Amino acid sequence: MSAAEKPASGRARSGKSTAKSTSAAKSTGRARSGVRKVAIVGANRIPFARSNGPYANASNQDMLTAALDGLVSRFSLQGERIGEVAAGAVLKHARDFNLARECVLGSRLAPETPASDVQMACGTGLQAIVNVANKIALGQLDSAIAGGVDTTSDAPLAVNDELRRLLVRLNAAKSFGERLKLLAKVRPGHIVPDIPRNAEPRTGLSMGEHASITAREWGIGREEQDEFAATSHQRLAAAYERGFFDDLLTPYLGLTRDQNLRPDTSAEKLAKLKPAFGGPEGTMTAGNSTPLTDGASTVLLVTEEWAKERRLPVLAYLTFAQTAAVDYVHGDEGLLMAPAYAVPRMLGRAGLSLQDFDFYEIHEAFASQVLATLKAWEDADFAKERLGLDAPLGSIDRAKLNVNGSSIAAGHPFAATGGRIVATLAKLLNEKGSGRGLISVCAAGGQGVTAILER
Numbered sequence: 347m348s349a350a351e352k353p354a355s356g357r358a359r360s361g362k363s364t365a366k367s368t369s370a371a372k373s374t375g376r377a378r379s380g381v382r383k384v385a386i387v388g389a390n391r392i393p394f395a396r397s398n399g400p401y402a403n404a405s406n407q408d409m410l411t412a413a414l415d416g417l418v419s420r421f422s423l424q425g426e427r428i429g430e431v432a433a434g435a436v437l438k439h440a441r442d443f444n445l446a447r448e449c450v451l452g453s454r455l456a457p458e459t460p461a462s463d464v465q466m467a468c469g470t471g472l473q474a475i476v477n478v479a480n481k482i483a484l485g486q487l488d489s490a491i492a493g494g495v496d497t498t499s500d501a502p503l504a505v506n507d508e509l510r511r512l513l514v515r516l517n518a519a520k521s522f523g524e525r526l527k528l529l530a531k532v533r534p535g536h537i538v539p540d541i542p543r544n545a546e547p548r549t550g551l552s553m554g555e556h557a558s559i560t561a562r563e564w565g566i567g568r569e570e571q572d573e574f575a576a577t578s579h580q581r582l583a584a585a586y587e588r589g590f591f592d593d594l595l596t597p598y599l600g601l602t603r604d605q606n607l608r609p610d611t612s613a614e615k616l617a618k619l620k621p622a623f624g625g626p627e628g629t630m631t632a633g634n635s636t637p638l639t640d641g642a643s644t645v646l647l648v649t650e651e652w653a654k655e656r657r658l659p660v661l662a663y664l665t666f667a668q669t670a671a672v673d674y675v676h677g678d679e680g681l682l683m684a685p686a687y688a689v690p691r692m693l694g695r696a697g698l699s700l701q702d703f704d705f706y707e708i709h710e711a712f713a714s715q716v717l718a719t720l721k722a723w724e725d726a727d728f729a730k731e732r733l734g735l736d737a738p739l740g741s742i743d744r745a746k747l748n749v750n751g752s753s754i755a756a757g758h759p760f761a762a763t764g765g766r767i768v769a770t771l772a773k774l775l776n777e778k779g780s781g782r783g784l785i786s787v788c789a790a791g792g793q794g795v796t797a798i799l800e801r
Protein backbone atom coordinates (compact mmCIF):
# COMPACT_ATOMS: atom_id res chain seq x y z
CA MET A 347 0.00 0.00 0.00
CA SER A 348 1.34 3.44 -0.78
CA ALA A 349 1.79 5.78 2.14
CA ALA A 350 -0.03 8.46 0.17
CA GLU A 351 -3.12 6.26 0.24
CA LYS A 352 -3.10 5.97 4.04
CA PRO A 353 -5.67 7.93 6.03
CA ALA A 354 -4.50 11.49 6.55
CA SER A 355 -5.44 13.65 9.48
CA GLY A 356 -6.19 16.54 7.11
CA ARG A 357 -6.52 16.71 3.35
CA ALA A 358 -3.50 15.21 1.56
CA ARG A 359 -2.26 18.18 -0.47
CA SER A 360 0.88 16.94 -2.16
CA GLY A 361 -0.27 13.70 -3.72
CA LYS A 362 3.40 12.65 -3.88
CA SER A 363 4.47 9.11 -3.15
CA THR A 364 7.14 8.63 -0.50
CA ALA A 365 10.14 6.30 -0.36
CA LYS A 366 8.19 4.27 2.17
CA SER A 367 5.44 3.74 -0.34
CA THR A 368 7.90 2.29 -2.89
CA SER A 369 9.25 -0.30 -0.51
CA ALA A 370 5.74 -1.07 0.74
CA ALA A 371 4.58 -1.65 -2.81
CA LYS A 372 7.36 -4.21 -3.31
CA SER A 373 6.27 -6.19 -0.31
CA THR A 374 2.56 -6.33 -1.11
CA GLY A 375 1.37 -9.93 -0.98
CA ARG A 376 0.69 -11.63 -4.28
CA ALA A 377 -1.26 -14.82 -4.75
CA ARG A 378 0.77 -17.67 -6.26
CA SER A 379 -0.60 -17.00 -9.71
CA GLY A 380 0.88 -13.49 -9.61
CA VAL A 381 -2.57 -11.96 -9.40
CA ARG A 382 -3.58 -10.16 -6.22
CA LYS A 383 -6.89 -10.84 -4.52
CA VAL A 384 -9.49 -8.10 -4.92
CA ALA A 385 -11.37 -7.46 -1.69
CA ILE A 386 -14.71 -5.73 -1.36
CA VAL A 387 -14.83 -4.04 2.03
CA GLY A 388 -18.00 -2.03 1.74
CA ALA A 389 -20.32 0.12 -0.25
CA ASN A 390 -22.69 3.02 -0.03
CA ARG A 391 -25.62 4.20 -2.08
CA ILE A 392 -28.43 6.66 -1.77
CA PRO A 393 -31.98 5.26 -1.76
CA PHE A 394 -33.33 4.99 -5.30
CA ALA A 395 -36.14 7.40 -6.23
CA ARG A 396 -38.81 7.26 -8.88
CA SER A 397 -38.15 9.49 -11.87
CA ASN A 398 -39.46 13.05 -11.43
CA GLY A 399 -39.86 12.37 -7.73
CA PRO A 400 -37.82 13.62 -4.75
CA TYR A 401 -34.55 13.79 -6.72
CA ALA A 402 -36.08 15.71 -9.65
CA ASN A 403 -33.82 18.71 -8.98
CA ALA A 404 -30.69 16.71 -8.20
CA SER A 405 -28.06 16.24 -10.91
CA ASN A 406 -25.86 13.22 -11.57
CA GLN A 407 -23.03 15.14 -9.90
CA ASP A 408 -25.14 15.84 -6.79
CA MET A 409 -26.20 12.23 -6.39
CA LEU A 410 -22.86 10.55 -7.12
CA THR A 411 -21.06 13.01 -4.84
CA ALA A 412 -23.57 12.21 -2.08
CA ALA A 413 -22.99 8.46 -2.55
CA LEU A 414 -19.20 9.01 -2.54
CA ASP A 415 -19.29 11.20 0.56
CA GLY A 416 -21.43 8.61 2.34
CA LEU A 417 -18.69 6.06 1.61
CA VAL A 418 -16.04 8.53 2.81
CA SER A 419 -17.89 8.91 6.13
CA ARG A 420 -18.49 5.19 6.55
CA PHE A 421 -14.82 4.26 6.04
CA SER A 422 -13.14 7.45 7.37
CA LEU A 423 -11.64 8.32 4.00
CA GLN A 424 -11.69 12.10 4.56
CA GLY A 425 -8.71 13.70 2.82
CA GLU A 426 -7.47 10.36 1.58
CA ARG A 427 -5.93 9.84 -1.84
CA ILE A 428 -7.66 6.75 -3.15
CA GLY A 429 -5.86 4.92 -5.97
CA GLU A 430 -8.59 5.63 -8.51
CA VAL A 431 -12.30 6.30 -8.83
CA ALA A 432 -14.09 4.84 -11.85
CA ALA A 433 -17.75 5.65 -12.38
CA GLY A 434 -20.23 6.59 -15.02
CA ALA A 435 -23.71 7.55 -16.06
CA VAL A 436 -25.70 6.37 -19.05
CA LEU A 437 -27.42 9.73 -19.54
CA LYS A 438 -24.84 12.47 -19.12
CA HIS A 439 -24.79 16.23 -19.65
CA ALA A 440 -21.97 17.59 -21.84
CA ARG A 441 -20.71 19.63 -18.86
CA ASP A 442 -20.01 16.35 -17.04
CA PHE A 443 -17.41 15.22 -19.57
CA ASN A 444 -15.50 13.49 -16.75
CA LEU A 445 -18.29 13.09 -14.24
CA ALA A 446 -16.27 10.85 -11.89
CA ARG A 447 -13.51 13.45 -11.58
CA GLU A 448 -16.00 16.27 -10.94
CA CYS A 449 -17.58 14.19 -8.19
CA VAL A 450 -14.19 13.48 -6.60
CA LEU A 451 -13.46 17.21 -6.59
CA GLY A 452 -16.84 17.85 -5.00
CA SER A 453 -16.34 15.14 -2.37
CA ARG A 454 -14.21 14.95 0.77
CA LEU A 455 -11.68 12.62 -0.88
CA ALA A 456 -8.24 14.14 -1.54
CA PRO A 457 -8.36 16.14 -4.78
CA GLU A 458 -5.28 14.17 -5.90
CA THR A 459 -7.51 11.11 -6.37
CA PRO A 460 -7.61 10.34 -10.11
CA ALA A 461 -10.95 9.49 -11.65
CA SER A 462 -12.36 8.44 -15.00
CA ASP A 463 -15.73 7.76 -16.57
CA VAL A 464 -16.96 4.40 -17.81
CA GLN A 465 -19.91 3.83 -20.15
CA MET A 466 -21.46 0.43 -20.86
CA ALA A 467 -25.16 1.30 -20.65
CA CYS A 468 -26.82 -0.59 -17.78
CA GLY A 469 -23.60 -2.56 -17.36
CA THR A 470 -21.67 0.63 -16.48
CA GLY A 471 -21.61 0.18 -12.71
CA LEU A 472 -20.44 -3.44 -12.83
CA GLN A 473 -17.96 -2.69 -15.62
CA ALA A 474 -16.48 0.16 -13.53
CA ILE A 475 -16.08 -2.29 -10.64
CA VAL A 476 -14.41 -4.87 -12.90
CA ASN A 477 -12.07 -2.24 -14.39
CA VAL A 478 -10.67 -1.16 -11.04
CA ALA A 479 -10.68 -4.75 -9.74
CA ASN A 480 -8.41 -5.73 -12.64
CA LYS A 481 -6.00 -2.90 -11.80
CA ILE A 482 -5.91 -4.02 -8.16
CA ALA A 483 -5.31 -7.61 -9.25
CA LEU A 484 -2.42 -6.51 -11.49
CA GLY A 485 -0.77 -4.45 -8.76
CA GLN A 486 -1.55 -1.06 -10.32
CA LEU A 487 -3.84 0.07 -7.50
CA ASP A 488 -4.18 -0.74 -3.81
CA SER A 489 -7.52 0.97 -3.31
CA ALA A 490 -10.29 2.07 -5.63
CA ILE A 491 -13.87 3.22 -5.63
CA ALA A 492 -16.24 2.26 -8.42
CA GLY A 493 -19.65 3.71 -8.88
CA GLY A 494 -22.50 4.74 -11.07
CA VAL A 495 -25.33 7.22 -11.19
CA ASP A 496 -28.27 8.05 -13.40
CA THR A 497 -31.24 10.35 -13.51
CA THR A 498 -34.04 10.29 -16.02
CA SER A 499 -35.49 13.38 -14.30
CA ASP A 500 -32.50 15.52 -15.33
CA ALA A 501 -31.92 13.87 -18.72
CA PRO A 502 -29.76 15.95 -21.07
CA LEU A 503 -31.81 17.55 -23.83
CA ALA A 504 -29.99 18.51 -27.00
CA VAL A 505 -30.98 21.16 -29.53
CA ASN A 506 -31.41 19.81 -33.03
CA ASP A 507 -28.35 19.35 -35.25
CA GLU A 508 -28.94 22.39 -37.50
CA LEU A 509 -29.38 24.79 -34.58
CA ARG A 510 -26.37 23.32 -32.80
CA ARG A 511 -24.15 23.93 -35.84
CA LEU A 512 -25.50 27.48 -36.16
CA LEU A 513 -24.80 28.19 -32.50
CA VAL A 514 -21.24 26.85 -32.76
CA ARG A 515 -20.62 29.14 -35.76
CA LEU A 516 -22.28 32.03 -33.89
CA ASN A 517 -19.87 31.54 -31.04
CA ALA A 518 -16.93 31.73 -33.44
CA ALA A 519 -18.31 34.69 -35.45
CA LYS A 520 -15.89 37.61 -35.61
CA SER A 521 -18.25 40.53 -36.32
CA PHE A 522 -21.67 41.74 -35.27
CA GLY A 523 -22.83 41.53 -38.91
CA GLU A 524 -21.73 37.90 -39.19
CA ARG A 525 -23.62 37.13 -35.99
CA LEU A 526 -26.79 38.81 -37.25
CA LYS A 527 -26.60 36.84 -40.51
CA LEU A 528 -26.37 33.56 -38.60
CA LEU A 529 -29.18 34.51 -36.21
CA ALA A 530 -31.41 35.29 -39.20
CA LYS A 531 -31.12 31.62 -40.19
CA VAL A 532 -32.84 30.37 -37.00
CA ARG A 533 -36.26 28.86 -37.82
CA PRO A 534 -39.10 27.94 -35.43
CA GLY A 535 -38.48 24.24 -36.20
CA HIS A 536 -34.97 24.57 -34.75
CA ILE A 537 -36.43 25.09 -31.27
CA VAL A 538 -37.73 21.49 -31.07
CA PRO A 539 -35.33 19.71 -28.67
CA ASP A 540 -33.81 16.30 -29.24
CA ILE A 541 -35.22 14.39 -26.25
CA PRO A 542 -33.27 11.21 -25.32
CA ARG A 543 -35.47 8.12 -25.68
CA ASN A 544 -34.97 4.92 -23.81
CA ALA A 545 -34.51 3.24 -27.19
CA GLU A 546 -31.88 1.48 -29.24
CA PRO A 547 -30.45 3.84 -31.87
CA ARG A 548 -30.08 1.04 -34.45
CA THR A 549 -33.61 -0.33 -34.19
CA GLY A 550 -35.63 2.57 -32.78
CA LEU A 551 -37.27 0.09 -30.38
CA SER A 552 -37.36 0.70 -26.64
CA MET A 553 -35.75 -1.75 -24.22
CA GLY A 554 -39.24 -2.91 -23.25
CA GLU A 555 -40.28 -3.49 -26.85
CA HIS A 556 -37.11 -5.51 -27.47
CA ALA A 557 -37.70 -7.53 -24.30
CA SER A 558 -41.31 -8.20 -25.28
CA ILE A 559 -40.11 -9.82 -28.54
CA THR A 560 -37.75 -12.05 -26.55
CA ALA A 561 -40.56 -12.86 -24.08
CA ARG A 562 -42.75 -14.03 -26.97
CA GLU A 563 -39.94 -16.08 -28.51
CA TRP A 564 -39.23 -17.88 -25.25
CA GLY A 565 -42.91 -18.26 -24.33
CA ILE A 566 -42.65 -16.32 -21.06
CA GLY A 567 -46.18 -15.95 -19.69
CA ARG A 568 -47.81 -13.07 -17.82
CA GLU A 569 -48.48 -15.06 -14.68
CA GLU A 570 -44.86 -16.12 -14.13
CA GLN A 571 -43.67 -12.55 -14.76
CA ASP A 572 -46.12 -11.15 -12.20
CA GLU A 573 -45.17 -13.80 -9.63
CA PHE A 574 -41.51 -13.03 -10.20
CA ALA A 575 -42.09 -9.26 -9.80
CA ALA A 576 -44.15 -9.70 -6.63
CA THR A 577 -41.37 -11.84 -5.14
CA SER A 578 -38.86 -9.04 -5.85
CA HIS A 579 -40.96 -6.57 -3.82
CA GLN A 580 -41.63 -9.02 -0.99
CA ARG A 581 -37.95 -9.95 -0.65
CA LEU A 582 -36.72 -6.34 -0.77
CA ALA A 583 -39.30 -5.40 1.86
CA ALA A 584 -38.15 -8.28 4.09
CA ALA A 585 -34.51 -7.22 3.66
CA TYR A 586 -35.35 -3.66 4.77
CA GLU A 587 -37.34 -5.10 7.66
CA ARG A 588 -34.32 -7.02 8.99
CA GLY A 589 -32.04 -3.97 8.62
CA PHE A 590 -29.99 -5.46 5.78
CA PHE A 591 -29.45 -2.07 4.14
CA ASP A 592 -28.58 -0.17 7.33
CA ASP A 593 -24.85 -0.09 6.53
CA LEU A 594 -25.18 0.05 2.75
CA LEU A 595 -27.33 3.14 2.37
CA THR A 596 -27.23 6.85 3.34
CA PRO A 597 -30.55 8.74 3.46
CA TYR A 598 -30.82 11.46 0.81
CA LEU A 599 -33.30 14.29 0.21
CA GLY A 600 -35.83 12.83 2.60
CA LEU A 601 -35.67 9.24 1.36
CA THR A 602 -34.52 6.49 3.71
CA ARG A 603 -35.38 3.53 1.47
CA ASP A 604 -36.05 2.81 -2.18
CA GLN A 605 -39.16 4.72 -3.12
CA ASN A 606 -40.43 2.24 -5.69
CA LEU A 607 -40.75 -0.55 -3.12
CA ARG A 608 -44.38 -1.60 -2.53
CA PRO A 609 -44.40 -4.26 0.18
CA ASP A 610 -48.07 -5.03 -0.51
CA THR A 611 -47.37 -6.07 -4.12
CA SER A 612 -48.97 -9.39 -5.04
CA ALA A 613 -49.24 -11.34 -8.29
CA GLU A 614 -53.03 -10.88 -8.06
CA LYS A 615 -52.72 -7.07 -7.95
CA LEU A 616 -50.14 -7.05 -10.74
CA ALA A 617 -52.43 -9.20 -12.91
CA LYS A 618 -54.82 -6.23 -13.16
CA LEU A 619 -52.28 -3.89 -14.84
CA LYS A 620 -52.53 -3.23 -18.54
CA PRO A 621 -49.65 -4.10 -20.89
CA ALA A 622 -46.93 -1.46 -21.25
CA PHE A 623 -44.98 -3.15 -24.04
CA GLY A 624 -45.79 -5.58 -26.85
CA GLY A 625 -49.20 -4.20 -27.81
CA PRO A 626 -52.62 -5.09 -26.35
CA GLU A 627 -51.66 -8.78 -26.06
CA GLY A 628 -48.35 -7.93 -24.40
CA THR A 629 -47.43 -9.55 -21.09
CA MET A 630 -45.08 -6.85 -19.80
CA THR A 631 -46.54 -4.15 -17.54
CA ALA A 632 -45.36 -1.29 -15.31
CA GLY A 633 -45.49 -3.84 -12.46
CA ASN A 634 -43.22 -6.49 -13.95
CA SER A 635 -40.77 -3.99 -15.51
CA THR A 636 -38.24 -1.74 -13.81
CA PRO A 637 -39.47 1.80 -13.37
CA LEU A 638 -37.51 4.84 -14.58
CA THR A 639 -35.36 5.71 -11.58
CA ASP A 640 -32.86 8.23 -10.17
CA GLY A 641 -29.99 7.19 -7.89
CA ALA A 642 -26.30 6.54 -7.30
CA SER A 643 -24.07 3.85 -5.79
CA THR A 644 -20.41 3.33 -4.86
CA VAL A 645 -18.27 0.33 -3.85
CA LEU A 646 -14.86 0.27 -2.13
CA LEU A 647 -12.43 -2.31 -3.54
CA VAL A 648 -8.96 -2.82 -2.07
CA THR A 649 -6.10 -5.24 -1.54
CA GLU A 650 -6.17 -7.53 1.48
CA GLU A 651 -3.21 -5.58 2.94
CA TRP A 652 -5.01 -2.24 2.62
CA ALA A 653 -8.02 -3.68 4.44
CA LYS A 654 -5.87 -5.33 7.10
CA GLU A 655 -3.93 -2.13 7.87
CA ARG A 656 -7.19 -0.32 8.54
CA ARG A 657 -8.74 -3.25 10.37
CA LEU A 658 -11.55 -3.36 7.83
CA PRO A 659 -13.13 -6.79 7.45
CA VAL A 660 -13.31 -8.13 3.90
CA LEU A 661 -16.90 -8.91 2.88
CA ALA A 662 -16.08 -10.88 -0.28
CA TYR A 663 -13.58 -11.19 -3.13
CA LEU A 664 -14.24 -10.49 -6.79
CA THR A 665 -12.72 -13.48 -8.55
CA PHE A 666 -14.01 -13.64 -12.14
CA ALA A 667 -15.72 -11.39 -14.65
CA GLN A 668 -16.83 -11.64 -18.25
CA THR A 669 -18.47 -9.49 -20.87
CA ALA A 670 -20.35 -10.59 -23.98
CA ALA A 671 -22.29 -8.99 -26.78
CA VAL A 672 -24.96 -10.30 -29.17
CA ASP A 673 -25.91 -9.27 -32.68
CA TYR A 674 -29.46 -8.04 -32.17
CA VAL A 675 -29.20 -5.81 -35.28
CA HIS A 676 -28.48 -8.29 -38.09
CA GLY A 677 -28.88 -11.53 -36.13
CA ASP A 678 -31.90 -12.92 -34.33
CA GLU A 679 -30.67 -12.80 -30.73
CA GLY A 680 -32.61 -10.80 -28.14
CA LEU A 681 -31.22 -7.39 -27.15
CA LEU A 682 -30.91 -8.31 -23.47
CA MET A 683 -29.65 -11.88 -23.89
CA ALA A 684 -25.87 -11.25 -23.80
CA PRO A 685 -25.52 -12.52 -20.18
CA ALA A 686 -26.82 -15.91 -21.41
CA TYR A 687 -23.50 -16.07 -23.34
CA ALA A 688 -21.24 -14.30 -20.84
CA VAL A 689 -22.12 -16.60 -17.95
CA PRO A 690 -21.16 -19.92 -19.64
CA ARG A 691 -17.91 -18.37 -20.87
CA MET A 692 -17.13 -17.17 -17.34
CA LEU A 693 -18.05 -20.56 -15.85
CA GLY A 694 -15.71 -22.21 -18.36
CA ARG A 695 -12.81 -20.01 -17.23
CA ALA A 696 -13.64 -20.56 -13.57
CA GLY A 697 -14.14 -24.33 -13.96
CA LEU A 698 -17.57 -24.06 -12.34
CA SER A 699 -21.06 -25.18 -13.22
CA LEU A 700 -24.18 -22.99 -13.00
CA GLN A 701 -25.24 -24.93 -9.92
CA ASP A 702 -22.03 -24.19 -7.95
CA PHE A 703 -23.43 -20.98 -6.39
CA ASP A 704 -25.09 -20.05 -3.11
CA PHE A 705 -26.59 -16.86 -4.52
CA TYR A 706 -27.55 -15.59 -7.97
CA GLU A 707 -27.96 -11.86 -8.54
CA ILE A 708 -29.56 -11.34 -11.95
CA HIS A 709 -30.43 -7.72 -12.74
CA GLU A 710 -34.17 -7.46 -13.31
CA ALA A 711 -34.50 -5.11 -16.27
CA PHE A 712 -37.80 -6.89 -16.81
CA ALA A 713 -39.14 -10.08 -15.19
CA SER A 714 -39.46 -11.55 -18.68
CA GLN A 715 -35.75 -10.97 -19.44
CA VAL A 716 -34.63 -12.83 -16.29
CA LEU A 717 -37.03 -15.69 -17.04
CA ALA A 718 -35.92 -15.88 -20.70
CA THR A 719 -32.26 -16.03 -19.61
CA LEU A 720 -32.99 -18.85 -17.14
CA LYS A 721 -34.94 -20.70 -19.83
CA ALA A 722 -32.09 -20.31 -22.32
CA TRP A 723 -29.66 -21.88 -19.84
CA GLU A 724 -32.05 -24.83 -19.48
CA ASP A 725 -32.51 -25.29 -23.22
CA ALA A 726 -30.61 -28.07 -25.03
CA ASP A 727 -30.92 -26.43 -28.48
CA PHE A 728 -29.68 -23.06 -27.16
CA ALA A 729 -26.71 -24.84 -25.53
CA LYS A 730 -25.83 -26.68 -28.73
CA GLU A 731 -26.60 -24.11 -31.41
CA ARG A 732 -25.79 -20.84 -29.66
CA LEU A 733 -23.27 -21.75 -26.98
CA GLY A 734 -21.58 -24.67 -28.73
CA LEU A 735 -22.02 -26.86 -25.63
CA ASP A 736 -22.98 -30.56 -25.50
CA ALA A 737 -25.47 -30.01 -22.68
CA PRO A 738 -27.50 -27.11 -21.28
CA LEU A 739 -26.25 -25.26 -18.21
CA GLY A 740 -29.36 -26.49 -16.40
CA SER A 741 -31.71 -24.89 -13.91
CA ILE A 742 -30.88 -23.01 -10.73
CA ASP A 743 -32.50 -23.15 -7.31
CA ARG A 744 -34.88 -20.17 -7.51
CA ALA A 745 -34.75 -19.78 -3.72
CA LYS A 746 -31.15 -18.55 -4.20
CA LEU A 747 -32.05 -15.99 -6.88
CA ASN A 748 -32.23 -12.28 -5.96
CA VAL A 749 -32.88 -13.23 -2.34
CA ASN A 750 -33.17 -9.58 -1.25
CA GLY A 751 -35.17 -8.48 -4.27
CA SER A 752 -33.68 -6.64 -7.21
CA SER A 753 -34.29 -3.90 -9.77
CA ILE A 754 -38.05 -4.40 -10.24
CA ALA A 755 -38.62 -3.49 -6.60
CA ALA A 756 -35.59 -1.27 -5.88
CA GLY A 757 -35.70 0.57 -9.19
CA HIS A 758 -32.95 0.80 -11.78
CA PRO A 759 -30.96 4.05 -12.13
CA PHE A 760 -29.06 2.50 -15.03
CA ALA A 761 -25.37 2.94 -14.08
CA ALA A 762 -26.06 2.65 -10.34
CA THR A 763 -27.44 -0.88 -10.49
CA GLY A 764 -24.08 -2.70 -10.68
CA GLY A 765 -22.96 -1.13 -7.39
CA ARG A 766 -26.25 -1.99 -5.69
CA ILE A 767 -25.93 -5.62 -6.76
CA VAL A 768 -22.25 -6.04 -5.80
CA ALA A 769 -22.91 -4.44 -2.40
CA THR A 770 -25.88 -6.73 -1.78
CA LEU A 771 -24.08 -9.91 -2.80
CA ALA A 772 -20.86 -9.09 -0.90
CA LYS A 773 -22.88 -8.54 2.27
CA LEU A 774 -24.90 -11.73 1.75
CA LEU A 775 -21.68 -13.73 1.40
CA ASN A 776 -20.25 -12.06 4.49
CA GLU A 777 -23.37 -12.93 6.48
CA LYS A 778 -23.20 -16.54 5.31
CA GLY A 779 -19.51 -16.76 6.19
CA SER A 780 -18.44 -18.60 3.06
CA GLY A 781 -19.77 -19.28 -0.39
CA ARG A 782 -20.01 -18.04 -3.93
CA GLY A 783 -22.36 -15.75 -5.83
CA LEU A 784 -22.97 -15.09 -9.50
CA ILE A 785 -23.84 -11.66 -10.91
CA SER A 786 -25.42 -11.08 -14.30
CA VAL A 787 -26.31 -7.67 -15.75
CA CYS A 788 -27.82 -7.15 -19.19
CA ALA A 789 -27.25 -3.86 -20.98
CA ALA A 790 -28.52 -1.86 -23.92
CA GLY A 791 -26.51 -2.25 -27.10
CA GLY A 792 -26.87 -6.04 -26.81
CA GLN A 793 -24.19 -6.36 -24.13
CA GLY A 794 -23.82 -8.13 -20.81
CA VAL A 795 -21.45 -7.97 -17.84
CA THR A 796 -21.14 -10.84 -15.36
CA ALA A 797 -18.96 -11.52 -12.33
CA ILE A 798 -18.33 -13.98 -9.53
CA LEU A 799 -17.88 -13.00 -5.88
CA GLU A 800 -16.50 -15.48 -3.37
CA ARG A 801 -15.82 -15.65 0.31
Ligand SMILES: CC(=O)SCCNC(=O)CCNC(=O)[C@H](O)C(C)(C)COP(=O)(O)OP(=O)(O)OC[C@H]1O[C@@H](n2cnc3c(N)ncnc32)[C@H](O)[C@@H]1OP(=O)(O)O
Nearest residue numbers: 468553554608611622632633635636637638711788789790
Ligand atom coordinates in the same frame (compact mmCIF):
# COMPACT_ATOMS: atom_id res chain seq x y z
C1 LIG B 1 -30.66 -3.34 -19.61
C2 LIG B 1 -31.83 -2.71 -18.95
O1 LIG B 1 -31.88 -2.59 -17.76
S1 LIG B 1 -33.11 -2.27 -19.94
C3 LIG B 1 -34.29 -1.52 -18.88
C4 LIG B 1 -34.15 -0.06 -18.89
N1 LIG B 1 -35.31 0.51 -18.22
C5 LIG B 1 -36.46 0.73 -18.85
O2 LIG B 1 -36.58 0.46 -20.02
C6 LIG B 1 -37.57 1.33 -18.05
C7 LIG B 1 -38.85 0.63 -18.34
N2 LIG B 1 -39.96 1.23 -17.62
C8 LIG B 1 -40.70 2.23 -18.15
O3 LIG B 1 -40.44 2.72 -19.24
C9 LIG B 1 -41.90 2.73 -17.36
O4 LIG B 1 -41.67 2.49 -16.00
C10 LIG B 1 -43.22 2.02 -17.82
C11 LIG B 1 -43.53 2.46 -19.25
C12 LIG B 1 -43.09 0.50 -17.77
C13 LIG B 1 -44.36 2.40 -16.87
O5 LIG B 1 -44.44 3.76 -16.77
P1 LIG B 1 -45.69 4.45 -16.06
O6 LIG B 1 -46.94 4.10 -16.79
O7 LIG B 1 -45.35 5.88 -15.86
O8 LIG B 1 -45.71 3.70 -14.67
P2 LIG B 1 -46.57 3.99 -13.38
O9 LIG B 1 -45.67 4.07 -12.23
O10 LIG B 1 -47.50 5.13 -13.61
O11 LIG B 1 -47.38 2.65 -13.23
C14 LIG B 1 -48.50 2.37 -14.04
C15 LIG B 1 -49.57 1.77 -13.15
O12 LIG B 1 -49.06 0.55 -12.62
C16 LIG B 1 -49.26 0.54 -11.22
N3 LIG B 1 -48.21 -0.25 -10.58
C17 LIG B 1 -46.89 -0.22 -10.83
N4 LIG B 1 -46.23 -1.06 -10.00
C18 LIG B 1 -47.16 -1.64 -9.23
C19 LIG B 1 -47.10 -2.57 -8.16
N5 LIG B 1 -45.94 -3.10 -7.75
N6 LIG B 1 -48.27 -2.95 -7.59
C20 LIG B 1 -49.45 -2.42 -7.99
N7 LIG B 1 -49.57 -1.53 -9.00
C21 LIG B 1 -48.43 -1.13 -9.59
C22 LIG B 1 -49.18 2.01 -10.83
O13 LIG B 1 -49.80 2.24 -9.60
C23 LIG B 1 -49.93 2.66 -11.95
O14 LIG B 1 -51.29 2.53 -11.71
P3 LIG B 1 -52.31 3.73 -12.07
O15 LIG B 1 -52.19 3.88 -13.56
O16 LIG B 1 -53.62 3.23 -11.59
O17 LIG B 1 -51.77 4.92 -11.34
